[in-house]
Amino acid sequence: MSENVTIPGYKAGTWTIDPSHSEVGFSIRHLMISKVKGVFENFDATFVTAENPLESTVTAKAEVASVNTNDKNRDAHLRTGDFFLAEEHPTIDFVSTGVRVDGGDFLVDGDLTIKGVTKPVTFDFDFGGFGQDPYGNYKAGATAKTEINREDFGLTWNSALETGGMLLGDKVTITLELQAVLAQD
Numbered sequence: 001m002s003e004n005v006t007i008p009g010y011k012a013g014t015w016t017i018d019p020s021h022s023e024v025g026f027s028i029r030h031l032m033i034s035k036v037k038g039v040f041e042n043f044d045a046t047f048v049t050a051e052n053p054l055e056s057t058v059t060a061k062a063e064v065a066s067v068n069t070n071d072k073n074r075d076a077h078l079r080t081g082d083f084f085l086a087e088e089h090p091t092i093d094f095v096s097t098g099v100r101v102d103g104g105d106f107l108v109d110g111d112l113t114i115k116g117v118t119k120p121v122t123f124d125f126d127f128g129g130f131g132q133d134p135y136g137n138y139k140a141g142a143t144a145k146t147e148i149n150r151e152d153f154g155l156t157w158n159s160a161l162e163t164g165g166m167l168l169g170d171k172v173t174i175t176l177e178l179q180a181v182l183a184q185d
Contacts, residue, residue, distance in 0.1 A: 005053045005101060009130030014183045015047040015140060017060075021179035024062050028150070028172045038069035038078075040092070047140075047180055058096040058108065064089065083155050089115045099125075108144065114153035121146050123176070137181045144176040 019042075027037045045060035064086040067078050079086040096110040097120070106125040111118050128141030150172045 007053055007127060009140075010049070010053060011130070011138065011182060012049050012051050015049065015180035016183065017043070017045040018139065018179045018181050019043065023175075023177040025175045025177070026172050027175070036069060038067055038075075040064070040066050041068050042066035045178070045180070053106075054099045054101070056096075056099050058094070058110070060094045061091040063091055083115075085115055094121075112148070112153075115155065117153045119148070119152050121148060123174075137184075139182070140178075140180050142176075142178045144178065145173065147171055147173050 022043075022045075024040045024043045025037060026039075027035045040062035042063040043061065043066075045058060047056065047058045049056045064084045065079060067075050067084070069075055069078070078084055084092075093113040094110050096108050098109045100107050100109070106127065108123045108125045110121060110123070112121045123144040123146045126143045126145075128143065130138065130140050132138055149170050151170055
């Protein structure tokens with residue numbers, strides 16, 4: 001696909017994530033009545049923007065051991081074999097396979113690997129824009145979001161509720177708040 005895409009402020013190059021201005025978050029239905037949210041505190045990503053934005057690539061990883069749901073016991077449980085099996089699978093990885101436009105929206109397709117299982121996913125990618133920070137760095141901002149079925153990745157632990165239903169939902173929403181800096185020549 002060689003569509004012509006114009007993005008104001010867009011520059012080709014290699015961008016690295018600015019972790020102090022970014023977040024890798026997720027949410028899951030809990031007790032069938034509310035959502036629990038969490039983040040991975042240690043993560044990294046590299047974006048290579050091509051002259052044609054649709055030929056751009058991204059690689060990213062999050063350290064499983066850095067999971068934080070504001071509950072130390074729950075976080076410890078998430079690191080075990082019931083969920084992520086952090087000792088054997090220390091990272092969650094994403095490698096893009098393509099960028100496309102659908103009705104004016106950017107979609108980033110790629111392979112997501114969790115607990116040793118790789119599945120295709122599509123992130124809705126919303127550019128926040130581009131700008132220069134006070135230190136002369138050229139930055140880009142974006143939000144990316146997808147929904148996965150955790151059971152597809154071997155995250156099948158659950159518990160039946162006395163009132164019916166299950167403790168955890170199957171759908172997990174992954175939301176990335178991203179700010180990246182363009183490498184200086």
